Amino acid sequence: MALLALNWRVWLVIALLFLFGLARRLYKQWRQRVAADRGPVPPLPARLRNGKGHTWVVFSTPLCATCGPLADELAAADPDGHVVRVDATRETELSRAYRIRSAPTVLLADSRGRVRERFVGAGAVREHLATLAGRSASG
Template identity: 40%
Template sequence: MRVRGGDDGKRPGGERLGPADLGADLGARATLVQFSSAFCAPCRATRRVLAEVARMVPGVAHVEIDAEARLELVRALHVRKTPTVLVLDADGRVVRRAVGQPRKADVIAALGEAV
């Protein structure tokens, strides 16, 4: 998993997402948003890792979004590949962005910025 911010690779662009954008409630402390596609093998592995972390860390939710079904959101957030993972803080601000299959330790470390 390559954790990065906005286009400069440092910080996200200040995007903020809410339940209406995600089709699900935000976590009380943080939300892991995963953009996936149907035939993406790394997406299945990513789903398992993020779901496990969400179960381990109180107040963290995992939301998976079908990139093909939500093209407007994909374009607005400049998602170029699947899986792409966004880490949101409790207010829905994107604090980290990652592309590729994550390692559990990387996800937990990225959550440190959100909580």
Template identity: 40%
Template sequence: MTPPAALAVVAALVAVAVLVGIVWRVRDGRRRDGNGETVDAADAGEWGARATLVQFSTEMCARCPQVRRLLGQVADAHAGVVHTDIDLTRRADLASKYRVLQTPTTLLVDGRGAVRARFNGVPSRADVEGALATLPVLQEA
């Protein structure tokens, strides 16, 4: 292979890598609507009357503590919303069951167990609260 051809191949590989990186960064943390799947209450642990923020994490996840704090604050600020964290290191079976390909991954589950939104990566507080706003508010007794 001639040096100009090798240089062209390297340049093409760098361009593809940069493009993949940009797409990955744009999609990270974005809200995706639930696709009709449900979450078993036995998998999620504590269940919220209005919603449950189910976070999938691992022991070695660097961004998971940040998301744990964020989701805990959001849950504390809204009545009937609970945050639960599932460690995939101990429950690897749930990664394939709920199609978790990266950590952190967060599912917004309504009171009936239906997934209403999915966040892969670090979500913004505004996106999480926006997804919560689509759910009915609990009536105080």
């Protein structure tokens, strides 16, 4: 009897572990699909644009710890650029239009508002800035 009782408990736990594995796999696939979701996006709205030069748009969320410092880093590293911080949880239309899935996501747009680059995560932006710094130092 005790063995039987143990058996159904073990089976229940195995089922639960299977569900965890399934959930993890589905969630991972969904995230990969979202990450792969690339394509043309509309030009930046005029209110965000810097007519004279390029614009960095930093999409952040209230929970994003790295977004604020990243925007400051961008402003310091690229004084010619215009840096705008957008709260993705409030600007939902804008976030949907630019397919923002995580924060920070940074768009780099030219003076006409065309999105030229897209960086997901602070690391990607810093890498880009380091590359630019390396180029200007060697040039």
